[in-house]
Amino acid sequence: MNGNLIKLSRTNRSVSKNTFKEALNYMKLENTEPPSIFPSSAYLYAILMDDRIRKNNW
Numbered sequence: 001m002n003g004n005l006i007k008l009s010r011t012n013r014s015v016s017k018n019t020f021k022e023a024l025n026y027m028k029l030e031n032t033e034p035p036s037i038f039p040s041s042a043y044l045y046a047i048l049m050d051d052r053i054r055k056n057n058w
Helices: 017-026 041-049
Strands: 005-007 014-016
Touching: 005 017, 014 017, 017 041
Parallel strands: none
Antiparallel strands: 005 014
């Protein structure tokens, strides 16, 4: 974390907290296609679908 950004450890990219908030509107996803409008969508999908994050909420 760096302020409002989450630094992705395996790439030179960061994702803002606001991007995660917007992506939550698309949860209950089958795959990464719907959030592909977001930067780093595969990472975003993987983080949001992690059981430690979602805790069966979606």
